[in-house]
Amino acid sequence: MTVLSEAWARNWQSGDMRRRVVRRHAADRRLQAYGIGAIAMAIGLLCVLLISLIVTGASAFVQSKVKLDVFIDPEVVATDNLDRANYRSLVRKAFRELIPGEIDRSAERALFDMLSSGAALAVREAVRGDPSLIGKTIEITVPLADPIDQFHKGVIPRDVPEQQRRVSDEQIGWYDQLVSEGHISTPFNWDLFFASDSRFPELAGLAGALVGSFYALLVCFLISFPVGIAAALYLEEFAPKNRWTDLIEVNINNLAAVPSIVFGLLGLAVFLNYFGLPRSAPLVGGMVLSLMTLPTIIIAARAALKAVPPSIREAALGVGASKHQVIMHHVLPLAMPGILTGTIIGLAQALGETAPLLMIGMNAFITAPPGGITEPATALPTQIFIWADSPERGFVAKTSAAILVLIGFLVVMNTIAVVLRQRLERRW
Amino acid sequence: MLTITVAILCLICLIGYLSARRRLTRLVAATGTTSHSLPGYHGSFVALWIGVPSLALILLWLLLQGPVIDQLLIASLPERLVAERDPAQVDLLLSEIRSIARGQVFGEPEPAVAQAAERYTSWQAIAGWAMVAAVAALALAALSLTYARIDPEFRARNGVERLLTWLMILCAGLAIVTTLGIIVSLLFEASRFFARVPLSEFLFGLNWEPQIPLREDQVAGLGAFGAVPVFVGTLLVAAIAMAVAVPIGLFSAIYLAEYSGPRFRGTVKPILEILAGIPTVVYGFFAVLTVAPALRQFGAAVGLDVAPNSALAAGAVMGIMIVPFVSSLSDDAITAVPRALRDGAYALGATKAETITQVLLPAALPGIVGGVLLATSRAIGETMIVVMAAGLIATLTLNPFESVTTVTVQIVTLLIGDTEFDNPKTLAAFALGLVLFVVTLCLNVVALRIVQKYRQKYD
Numbered sequence: 001m002t003v004l005s006e007a008w009a010r011n012w013q014s015g016d017m018r019r020r021v022v023r024r025h026a027a028d029r030r031l032q033a034y035g036i037g038a039i040a041m042a043i044g045l046l047c048v049l050l051i052s053l054i055v056t057g058a059s060a061f062v063q064s065k066v067k068l069d070v071f072i073d074p075e076v077v078a079t080d081n082l083d084r085a086n087y088r089s090l091v092r093k094a095f096r097e098l099i100p101g102e103i104d105r106s107a108e109r110a111l112f113d114m115l116s117s118g119a120a121l122a123v124r125e126a127v128r129g130d131p132s133l134i135g136k137t138i139e140i141t142v143p144l145a146d147p148i149d150q151f152h153k154g155v156i157p158r159d160v161p162e163q164q165r166r167v168s169d170e171q172i173g174w175y176d177q178l179v180s181e182g183h184i185s186t187p188f189n190w191d192l193f194f195a196s197d198s199r200f201p202e203l204a205g206l207a208g209a210l211v212g213s214f215y216a217l218l219v220c221f222l223i224s225f226p227v228g229i230a231a232a233l234y235l236e237e238f239a240p241k242n243r244w245t246d247l248i249e250v251n252i253n254n255l256a257a258v259p260s261i262v263f264g265l266l267g268l269a270v271f272l273n274y275f276g277l278p279r280s281a282p283l284v285g286g287m288v289l290s291l292m293t294l295p296t297i298i299i300a301a302r303a304a305l306k307a308v309p310p311s312i313r314e315a316a317l318g319v320g321a322s323k324h325q326v327i328m329h330h331v332l333p334l335a336m337p338g339i340l341t342g343t344i345i346g347l348a349q350a351l352g353e354t355a356p357l358l359m360i361g362m363n364a365f366i367t368a369p370p371g372g373i374t375e376p377a378t379a380l381p382t383q384i385f386i387w388a389d390s391p392e393r394g395f396v397a398k399t400s401a402a403i404l405v406l407i408g409f410l411v412v413m414n415t416i417a418v419v420l421r422q423r424l425e426r427r428w
Numbered sequence: 429m430l431t432i433t434v435a436i437l438c439l440i441c442l443i444g445y446l447s448a449r450r451r452l453t454r455l456v457a458a459t460g461t462t463s464h465s466l467p468g469y470h471g472s473f474v475a476l477w478i479g480v481p482s483l484a485l486i487l488l489w490l491l492l493q494g495p496v497i498d499q500l501l502i503a504s505l506p507e508r509l510v511a512e513r514d515p516a517q518v519d520l521l522l523s524e525i526r527s528i529a530r531g532q533v534f535g536e537p538e539p540a541v542a543q544a545a546e547r548y549t550s551w552q553a554i555a556g557w558a559m560v561a562a563v564a565a566l567a568l569a570a571l572s573l574t575y576a577r578i579d580p581e582f583r584a585r586n587g588v589e590r591l592l593t594w595l596m597i598l599c600a601g602l603a604i605v606t607t608l609g610i611i612v613s614l615l616f617e618a619s620r621f622f623a624r625v626p627l628s629e630f631l632f633g634l635n636w637e638p639q640i641p642l643r644e645d646q647v648a649g650l651g652a653f654g655a656v657p658v659f660v661g662t663l664l665v666a667a668i669a670m671a672v673a674v675p676i677g678l679f680s681a682i683y684l685a686e687y688s689g690p691r692f693r694g695t696v697k698p699i700l701e702i703l704a705g706i707p708t709v710v711y712g713f714f715a716v717l718t719v720a721p722a723l724r725q726f727g728a729a730v731g732l733d734v735a736p737n738s739a740l741a742a743g744a745v746m747g748i749m750i751v752p753f754v755s756s757l758s759d760d761a762i763t764a765v766p767r768a769l770r771d772g773a774y775a776l777g778a779t780k781a782e783t784i785t786q787v788l789l790p791a792a793l794p795g796i797v798g799g800v801l802l803a804t805s806r807a808i809g810e811t812m813i814v815v816m817a818a819g820l821i822a823t824l825t826l827n828p829f830e831s832v833t834t835v836t837v838q839i840v841t842l843l844i845g846d847t848e849f850d851n852p853k854t855l856a857a858f859a860l861g862l863v864l865f866v867v868t869l870c871l872n873v874v875a876l877r878i879v880q881k882y883r884q885k886y887d
Contacts, residue, residue: 024779024781024782025779027779027781028779028780028781030781031682031780031784031785032683032780032781034679034682034683035682035684036683037679038675038677038680038683039680039684039700041676042676042700042703042748043696043700045748046699046703046748049711049718049748052714052717053710053713226599227599227602230595230596230598231596231600231603233596234596234597234600235600238593238596239600248600248603248604251603251604251606251607252603253876254607254869254872254873255606257802257805257806257868257872258610258809258865258868258869259806259808259809259836259864260809260811261839261840261864262610262614262809262864262865263610265610265613265839265857265858265861266609266610266613269613269616269617269858270609274613275491275494276495294603295603298603322589323589324588324592349705351707352706352707352708353707354707354708354709355708355811355836355840359839363844381709384709384710385709385712385815388709388712388816396717400713400717403709403710403713406707406710407706407710410705410706410707414705
């Protein structure tokens with residue numbers, strides 16, 4: 001009581017007390033400012049991350065190419081050696097003609113270094129597609145080599161000393177000449193999506209990784225979707241409350257928090273080493289990913305099943321359906337939108353998962369898309385990892401571009417999940 | 429071969445389904461009674477009893493075919509090829525035989541090996557056809573057995589439902605099987621490691637140099653498997669991550685829970701969640717591309733020597749990734765504090781800040797601590813960021829500007845590329861994996877325990 005009466009007696013209008021109130025309010029505003037600062041920092045870092053990826057990755061969506069008039073010399077290319085003919089000499093000859101004047105052999109080599117090794121392949125594809133081109137001159141745009149490509153995009157600045165860049169002053173001279181004559185263009189780089197991995201950044205694309213990720217996610221879906229639904233149905237609808245059920249539930253919750261690399265170790269030790277399944281295969285990748293996705297799907301499916309009101313079950317039971325019929329005919333269809341949403345979110349997580357795929361060898365250098373789920377392949381995130389480790393300058397932009405593609409897929413999947421939830425999920 | 433088997437199986441299932449339905453409808457028409465179950469259930473009963481055991485047989489066959497043929501091959505090889513080799517060399521011989529059988533012949537194989545390759549090819553073919561025959565026989569046997577039971581009186585629906593229930597139990601049990609698989613495989617490989625390297629050296633040794641030379645016969649003197657520098661590096665990176673994530677996460681949670689209006693909260697929360705949805709390989713690249721060079725420049729400007737792959741860069745980026753975990757778990761904990769405590773504090777004249785720091789935070793502390801522990805376990809188990817941004821060499825240091833290595837980095841570097849399962853280098857990765865699994869499991873269990881205990885207090 002003494003405390004209270006003291007407070008009562010206190011003069012709240014005195015300078016001391018006013019200052020105290022001001023101080024207390026200042027503390028309040030300070031805490032609020034810390035909160036805003038923390039949120040601003042988190043969002044700011046997210047923006048820095050996205051912007052730095054967009055800035056470095058944007059240039060990989062276009063590719064510098066040079067327009068050549070290639071004469072398909074019948075002496076070099078004949079119908080019986082379409083695959084093995086020396087297309088490189090044809091391309092080089094055509095490229096040489098763009099730069100008039102005498103140059104010595106080493107300078108000529110520097111000149112040809114400006115062309116990508118994919119140039120000859122492009123001519124070969126054209127001739128293979130239409131053998132009647134032999135003996136004619138075709139106009140074709142072929143990719144430039146990585147250093148010139150980077151120079152053209154401004155990644156390699158002009159003003160650094162010659163020793164510190166991979167483009168010589170001589171090459172810049174030719175390049176300027178080609179630009180002023182309008183031979184160089186930068187069309188959209190379709191190869192980014194339709195070519196496979198390559199040692200040369202200007203030729204490398206994501207086709208193999210996209211197909212590999214697709215197969216791995218397909219396997220993951222085929223395993224984890226039915227198994228997840230079955231497990232959720234059992235735990236939610238049938239399981240008696242006993243120690244076994246508790247054990248299963250504890251296990252599922254713990255598996256959701258196990259580091260992903262441990263699943264990779266499991267895949268390596270059990271699937272590859274013990275069962276002898278093929279290394280680097282999307283089959284094994286999908287199996288490992290499905291073990292990781294299962295807890296997510298089971299938890300989401302249980303929540304969706306729980307949300308179906310008991311009145312539905314009781315009505316169905318009332319007209320004589322068996323417990324299985326109630327669940328299969330009524331509860332499961334009503335819970336399906338929620339289950340699908342959870343599944344898509346689980347698959348989106350699986351799409352971005354890298355560490356377990358590294359463990360089972362899905363980071364190999366593979367230059368063709370896999371033909372099936374047992375053939376060696378890479379996946380989108382492991383391809384990003386491979387490119388991020390590559391020393392060539394052009395791979396920095398490629399890596400960022402690949403990340404943007406991956407994030408694009410994640411955004412699409414999550415948007416589908418959100419739309420599904422809003423459109424189809426019923427509120428009871 | 430597999431496609432043929434599955435196709436035959438599907439065909440037999442379909443025949444079983446349709447014929448069972450027909451038989452039932454005919455029996456019903458003939459006897460003039462009504463059947464206990466709908467015709468579809470009779471069909472499904474037959475199809476399920478054909479399909480499920482046969483699929484199980486196919487899986488079992490595929491799993492066992494490889495090892496069995498390998499054993500037969502080893503047994504069939506001449507004595508002198510096998511006798512003096514240890515298991516690893518026998519494995520090498522087997523893979524040579526396999527690659528010859530695939531047609532990839534390098535140099536002149538020994539005649540005995542070439543013959544073995546031929547035997548391998550023919551056994552593969554025999555095994556394939558044997559699988560087709562065995563599966564077809566099993567399916568047909570199941571068809572005839574179940575077909576005979578079709579009768580209007582027969583309770584097909586109950587049979588189908590019982591089988592489905594068992595399938596569901598099997599699927600739910602997969603979670604236990606996975607956990608067991610993780611524990612058994614890690615324990616098994618780790619025990620092989622500890623047979624070569626003493627546990628005490630692994631846990632307390634100060635020197636980690638797992639890149640052992642090529643000679644296989646010396647185990648004792650080679651390499652150093654003292655994992656303390658690796659553990660210290662892991663804890664250092666995780667501590668940096670938490671030092672970034674806890675303040676940002678906690679303050680934003682406080683603001684979102686207590687100060688912001690519903691609209692602000694509704695927009696900012698999903699944006700923060702994006703941070704958790706970005707794949708970790710992206711963060712790793714971000715650390716290498718942007719954060720590490722920036723830190724280096726900053727260090728040079730203030731006269732600090734920052735390593736290119738410093739613990740600080742990896743830890744800071746990992747911290748950004750973890751912010752949403754801390755913030756959403758703390759947010760849950762703060763909003764779960766009963767309204768009455770808040771109102772009581774306001775009634776005494778406390779400002780919002782005083783209510784938060786002196787009433788809400790102490791009450792929410794168990795939940796917040798639980799969230800922080802969960803986030804720590806995630807930081808310790810996080811792989812890609814550190815693989816890309818942290819170092820490979822284990823230095824025993826607490827200096828955040830130096831390069832350290834972590835458990836997950838070591839696991840990845842030890843196991844990337846072709847792996848031989850019998851040298852300590854590879855097995856060390858499993859020992860590290862076991863430590864990682866045990867530590868994260870303990871953290872998770874403790875965290876969940878704390879959170880649950882706290883929840884019970886107010887319910």
